[in-house]
Amino acid sequence: xxxxxxxxxxxGDFNTSNLATLLRKxxxxxxxxxxxxxxxxxxxxxxxxxxxxxxxxxxxLVWTLPQLAAPDFQKVLGFEEFSLEELLAQVDxxxxxxxxxxxxxxxxxxxxxxxxxxxxxxxPADLTSQCGVANALAQMNQRLVEHFRGQNxxxxxxxxxxxxxxxxxxYSARLWxxxxxxxxxxxxxxxxxxxxxxxxxxxxxxxxxxxLDLDNVMxxxxxxxxxxxxxxxxxxxxxGEAYADFQKNLKRLAGRGIxxxxxxxxxxxxxxNAIRNHPEMILRLNDFSxxxxxxxxxxENIVDLMGELNLGLDSAVFLDxxxxxxxxxxxxxPQVLVPELPADPIQYPEFLCRLRCFDNPSFSAxxxxxxxxxxxxxxxxxxxxxxxxxxxxxxxxxxxxxxxLLNTTNLERAAQLLNKTNQMNLRTRRLAAHELxxxxxxxxxxxxxxxxxxxxxxxxxxxISSLATDSGCGRVIDFLLSCRVMGRGVEExxxxxxxxxxxxxxxxxxxxxxxxxxxNQPIKNxxxxxxxxxxxxxxxxxxxxxEIVFPAHIQIxxxxxxxxxxxxx
Numbered sequence: 001x002x003x004x005x006x007x008x009x010x011x012g013d014f015n016t017s018n019l020a021t022l023l024r025k026x027x028x029x030x031x032x033x034x035x036x037x038x039x040x041x042x043x044x045x046x047x048x049x050x051x052x053x054x055x056x057x058x059x060x061l062v063w064t065l066p067q068l069a070a071p072d073f074q075k076v077l078g079f080e081e082f083s084l085e086e087l088l089a090q091v092d093x094x095x096x097x098x099x100x101x102x103x104x105x106x107x108x109x110x111x112x113x114x115x116x117x118x119x120x121x122x123x124p125a126d127l128t129s130q131c132g133v134a135n136a137l138a139q140m141n142q143r144l145v146e147h148f149r150g151q152n153x154x155x156x157x158x159x160x161x162x163x164x165x166x167x168x169x170x171y172s173a174r175l176w177x178x179x180x181x182x183x184x185x186x187x188x189x190x191x192x193x194x195x196x197x198x199x200x201x202x203x204x205x206x207x208x209x210x211x212l213d214l215d216n217v218m219x220x221x222x223x224x225x226x227x228x229x230x231x232x233x234x235x236x237x238x239x240g241e242a243y244a245d246f247q248k249n250l251k252r253l254a255g256r257g258i259x260x261x262x263x264x265x266x267x268x269x270x271x272x273n274a275i276r277n278h279p280e281m282i283l284r285l286n287d288f289s290x291x292x293x294x295x296x297x298x299x300e301n302i303v304d305l306m307g308e309l310n311l312g313l314d315s316a317v318f319l320d321x322x323x324x325x326x327x328x329x330x331x332x333x334p335q336v337l338v339p340e341l342p343a344d345p346i347q348y349p350e351f352l353c354r355l356r357c358f359d360n361p362s363f364s365a366x367x368x369x370x371x372x373x374x375x376x377x378x379x380x381x382x383x384x385x386x387x388x389x390x391x392x393x394x395x396x397x398x399x400x401x402x403x404x405l406l407n408t409t410n411l412e413r414a415a416q417l418l419n420k421t422n423q424m425n426l427r428t429r430r431l432a433a434h435e436l437x438x439x440x441x442x443x444x445x446x447x448x449x450x451x452x453x454x455x456x457x458x459x460x461x462x463x464i465s466s467l468a469t470d471s472g473c474g475r476v477i478d479f480l481l482s483c484r485v486m487g488r489g490v491e492e493x494x495x496x497x498x499x500x501x502x503x504x505x506x507x508x509x510x511x512x513x514x515x516x517x518x519x520n521q522p523i524k525n526x527x528x529x530x531x532x533x534x535x536x537x538x539x540x541x542x543x544x545x546x547e548i549v550f551p552a553h554i555q556i557x558x559x560x561x562x563x564x565x566x567x568x569x
Contacts, residue, residue, distance in 0.1 A: 002446050006199055007056060008171055011036035011044060012063035015181045019063070020284060022185065022192040029196050037562045038180065041068070045097040059107040059199060060168045062098060063159075063191075065182070066113035066137060069094040076136045077119070087136060088143045095147040099153065106432055107202060109195055110148070111159035112141045116182075152415060152433035155198050155361050162190035197356035204420035207337060207357040208315040210253065211302055214264040214271055214293075216321040218283070219243050219343060223274045224267055228540065234280025239345055246348040247282035254287055259309065259374060262291035263301045263318070289374035298325050299332035309374065310483040312422065312519065317357060362416050362433075373459060377484060380456050394488055395553045398455040401493050402557035403448040406440045411451045413461045418478070423522045424486055426479040427515035444469045446501060447478070450494060452485050465494045467501060474502030474544075476512040479523070489551035491526055495542075502543040510542040 010020045010033050020033040034055045036044055044050050053060075067073040070090035075082040101108055114137075115121065121133030129135060148154040163170040166186035175181040200206060215222045220232025220239050234244040254260050260283065264271060271293045275285055290308045292301035298320070306313050314333035320326050320550065321341055330338045342351050380397070387393040404410060415433035422428065431439065440447040450463030461484035468475045476498055481491055502510050516526050516538065527533060533540040550556060 004200060004203060004205055005032075006030070006058050006196070007032040007034065007059040009034045009036070009040050009052065009055060009060040009417075011052075011060070013039070013041045013068040014067055016061075016063060016064075017180050018181055019188040019191060020161070020187055022188050023195065026192055026196050028200065029191075031196070045100065045502070048100045049103050051150070052344060053102045053105060057105055059195075060101055060105045061109045061111075061195060062101075063111045064082050064094075064113070065116065066140060067116075069113065070140060072283055073136065073140070076131075076133055077116070079080060079122075079131060082131070082136075084139065088139065091140050091143045092147065095144065102195055104434075106153065106435065107199065108154045109198060110144065110154060111162075111191065112144065112156060113137055114159050114163060124432055150412075152202075152362065152412070153435075155202070157191075157194050157198065159191070162187045162194070165190050190319045193356055194359075197359040198381075200237055200357075200360055200421055201360040202419060202432070204422070206360050206420075207258070207317045208311055209259045209304060209306070209309060209317065210250065211261045211263050211288075211316055211318045211336075212250075213298075213322070213325070214262060214266055214274075215318040217319055217341070217348075217562065218247065219274070219278070224270055228270075228274040231274065231278060232277060233305070240280070242348055244280055244282055246345070246352060249349050249352045251282055251287060253352075253358060256358065256360075259289040260287055261289055261305050261309070262293060263298050263305060263320075264291075264293045265295050265298070266293050268293040284515075297328070299329050302333060302336060318354070360416075362412050373457065373484070380454070383456070391417060391553075396455075397488070397553075398555070399488060399490070399553060400453045400555045401490060402451045403494075404451070406437065406447040406449060410461060411437055414447075414449050414464055417461065417464055417482070418480065421480045421482065422517070422519040423482040423483055424491070424526070425517075425520050426476065426512065426523055428517045428520055440466065446503075448494075448497065450481075450490065463490060463494055465498055467498050469502060469505045469507055472506060472508050474498065474505065474507040474510045476510065483522075486522070486526075489554050490532075492551050493554050493556070496548050499542060499544060499548050503548070508544055510544060512540040513540070514538040514540065 006029055008031060010016050010023070017035060020035050023031045023033050034052070034057055036052055042061070044052055046216050067077065069215060070087050072087045072090055074081050076087070098108060098110065115133055118370060119133065120126070122129050124129065126134040145156055148156055161283060162181075166184060170184055170187045171182060172184050175184070212218060220243055223231060232240040232243060234240050265425065275281055275283070290305050291303055294301070302316065302318060303313070303431070306316055314331055317337045317339065318326070318329050318340070319341055320329070326338050326340070329336055337357055339351075339355065344347060383393070383396075387396065389460035405415060411433050415431065415436050418436060419430050436447070439445065445466065445468050447464065447466040449461050450465070451461050452459040452463070460484070462485050464478050464480050465476065466478040468477055479494065481494070499510050512527065512533070514527060516524070524538075526538050528535060532546065533542055
């Protein structure tokens with residue numbers, strides 16, 4: 001699989017060349033860096049027409065020391081009298097400068113401020129005293145975070161965590177005095193890894209599924225040999241406690257929307273009995289979206305699991321204690337991420353916390369409910385076997401669809417879906433939330449989000465379509481749908497909505513241009529299967545003189561009709 005490619009503008013009020021070098025060497029992406037000359041940050045922020053911003057960079061990394069962003073912080077460092085109100089006003093002024101970075105730079109990454117090296121402040125009173133350096137810095141960072149909350153273009157990363165993870169001596173006095181480089185390379189390495197993880201998450205490249213072995217991964221021991229009662233899990237045992245904490249960390253990831261699955265060579269009944277009945281199990285069966293517990297090849301089982309989940313293999317992470325199984329899956333399925341699990345299970349919890357492949361700059365209600373949604377999918381699949389035809393099954397599902405125009409309530413989830421969906425996606429357009437909002441607000445444009453539910457549960461917001469109208473023609477710009485609801489008539493309902501809207505705007509034809517990507521063949525297959533669309537290569541035309549029919553088995557809610565009739569701005 002090809003790595004994502006990023007061009008990053010790197011600038012700060014100290015020497016950032018070591019950071020830029022480590023970004024270029026990153027294993028998870030192909031990175032180009034454009035570096036600003038040392039000491040040029042303020043002129044760059046004051047001049048958004050500066051040539052530096054015209055280099056065609058995807059992102060800008062702006063790393064400052066606190067006394068540059070807020071000059072009165074020098075008074076804090078000198079224990080002089082200062083006004084907290086004025087200090088925070090200076091933070092606001094800095095944030096306003098950052099917002100002026102040209103829109104062509106789609107993502108701006110800001111590390112939080114840290115206390116300058118070897119500076120103790122007031123010692124034990126530094127956090128509690130109004131004059132404390134740590135106290136002032138904490139309030140500055142809070143103001144920074146609040147300023148950019150909800151603005152998806154700006155990502156604020158926790159620089160203090162990089163210092164902690166870098167070890168005992170994150171600062172370097174020698175590097176500072178020789179080259180104005182404040183940190184050891186270990187700090188810059190942590191920063192580089194987080195920056196790339198953030199960009200991958202924003203581009204929908206974060207992993208979505210953890211596929212787990214059981215024996216000596218979820219618990220200590222082999223359940224088929226040792227029996228459920230003899231497994232090392234929890235209790236007053238260092239190894240058992242580590243396995244329990246590992247499961248707790250897995251459950252936290254599930255709470256963020258990461259799906260859990262099992263691929264284990266075991267007797268299924270024996271393994272499931274341990275999951276159901278071991279008193280120290282943190283994860284139970286309802287925490288797993290799917291499992292394959294048998295004696296088959298694990299690579300084959302992983303393919304089957306991802307097929308059940310309707311997700312691509314590149315969405316998966318596979319954790320197994322066996323070197324043989326890891327190498328087998330790496331060789332057979334190079335799309336799957338297979339990290340090196342530590343040899344010592346005591347390190348499992350920390351190892352899992354250090355994985356950055358699940359990072360995502362946004363979090364929604366749909367993420368929290370994802371495992372529950374997949375459990376509902378399993379009930380739907382079981383229910384399907386009771387019907388002779390797909391049409392009968394769809395009619396019995398009691399599908400409900402609601403379309404809403406893009407608004408502040410659904411914007412974040414819409415941007416997340418836009419940047420994650422690959423297969424059922426007309427052109428795989430990637431936009432940050434503020435860019436999506438700006439596009440939808442332009443004249444003669446509409447963008448809808450679609451929520452889907454049935455008698456088994458709520459799928460959440462799982463579809464987007466957008467329309468541009470001009471000179472009697474409606475052009476479909478975005479058309480994308482979560483794989484979980486493909487093939488249930490929602491696609492036809494979305495298309496009918498756009499056709500009705502375009503006709504209401506005086507259009508005679510709807511045009512749908514398919515732009516091929518590596519993964520979006522499924523939507524072209526669907527377009528080719530629609531009898532009322534006229535195909536001209538990758539351009540599909542729909543005459544609006546025909547009757548517009550909505551799928552009979554789908555209940556259309558009132559917001560849907562309002563979205564159809566709402567006038568363009």
